[in-house]
Amino acid sequence: MKLLILGATGPTGHHVLDLALKAGDTVTVLARRPEALADLADRVTVVAGDATSRDDVAKAMRGQDAVISALGRSRSVRADDLFTRAAAAVTGAAEGTGVSRLVWLSSFGVGDTYRSASPVQKVMYRTFLRDIYANKEISEKAIRSSGLDWTLVYPTTLTKGPAKGTYRVGERLPMRGHPTISRADVADFMHKAAHSPEWIRRDAVITD
Template sequence: MKLLILGATGPTGRHVVDFFTRSSAAVISAAEEAGVSRLVWLSSFGVGHTLAWSSPAQKLIYRTLLRSVYANKAISDESIRSSGLDWTLVYPTRLTHGPAKGTYRAGDRLPMKGNPTISRADVAAFMHQAAHGREWIHRTAVISD
């Protein structure tokens, strides 16, 4: 299995506003062209329907500082949902550099309190599991410690 990692910061260090819509369109097209049917896509907590579960402080940040990036991510996520692929969209809470704990929670919706976190290692483990299983096909996964 090959892994493709994309980022949204351009050479000047500034966010590229349409990065996610361009990237998702390219990935969907490439997958269709190559006959790949499975896509596990990392989005961000606070995008789309997950905004409703955010704390007031998080909502303020998502609606102001991250408004353009999150709007672009929402369009990208909808493109993936409407593709013919067997997609899974992953919405992690605040990412940390901590080690994998293996005790994370994942669900279509999770109760949130405070400022929940999850390690990048646990997100990677979940995405690997989702890519190799059928449980999360055509579903969105909110993931947190």
């Protein structure tokens, strides 16, 4: 598969990149800092650019079979419109390139998944994460209405733990306490989802 990865230098995107290379995918990465991937120069096509720029995304997207976005704000609690701007860039670029398959990383508690959250989770989502979650929700409305073959992925609290290879995935999952999922396992699901029609136009809640 010819695969474009957005956010490949981030903690989840790095796992996606590793899995794609191990699977033999032909990988393209759009990165603001291409030098961060210098050690993979002979294995990955690195396009310098910004995921919030339609022109930059279109340049990297041409000829791809699918796009995986693992964009995030690291430890920041401010979105700075990253997700809405990136969604506009990706959906706009898709129109011009004809690439329709998109796997997009979100967070559990965004949009309709909020209803399944535990009381403890809801407090976090309404306070500390309010700005980021609001921006993610707007971005996902744009993706849903775009006509793309999207999959929106909603992991619970992300950890740095190793991949277990066993996790729960469903359009709706009951939650108790403070559930977690490793970034490695989220990447595993996202990579598999890009290669399969099973999760097209479906929400995927994922947790241990």
